[in-house]
Amino acid sequence: MIGSTLSHYTIVSELGRGGMGAVYRAVDDRLGRDAALKVLHASVLSNPKDRARFYREGRAAASLTHPHIAVVYEIDEAVPGDSPGEEPRPFIAMEFIEGESLDERIDRGPLPLEDAVAIAVGIASGLDAAHERDIVHRDIKASNVMLAQRGEAKIVDFGLAQTTASTRLTVEGTML
Secondary structure (H helix, E strand, C coil), X not given: CCCCEECCEEXXXXXXXXXXXXEEEEEECCCCEEXXXXXXXXXXXXXXXXXXXXXXXXXXXXCCCCCCECCEEEEEEECCCCCCCCCCEEEEEEECCCEEEXXXXXXXXXXXXXXXXXXXXXXXXXXXXXXXXXXXXXXXXHHHEEEECCXXXXXXXXXXXXXXXXXXXXXXXXXX
């Protein structure tokens, strides 16, 4: 997808890949800013209930405004510009954070105590703000925390978030 467009975003590079899709660095052609696009596999939203949950939970994540939570710009579905006739691809456009994941930082060696405490406080503060809005992240881990260049922690990937209004995403005996 590198070099192609999705809606009004031009995809610049791949940042990562997982079971549900891939994350790309992109440029918002309308606003001229960098964004991170989480592009889901078309099959992820194969039925109307999944699609409704995707949008409901995307709206919930987009409603969060906090210095330690990555901003969600939009959720949408679009056909990649270089693939007419293909199924629309659901995506989440969010703030691009220049830096590294907490997971990558930990791999480089122990954090100084002062940094570890500041990161933990930032994560706790962001999660507290989400919980106040009845939103539970449900997948908080070091790879879902970005450390911006100035060191502040930002929680990303509320893709598995559940609101008190949500139907249950997990079903006993299944795996996400």
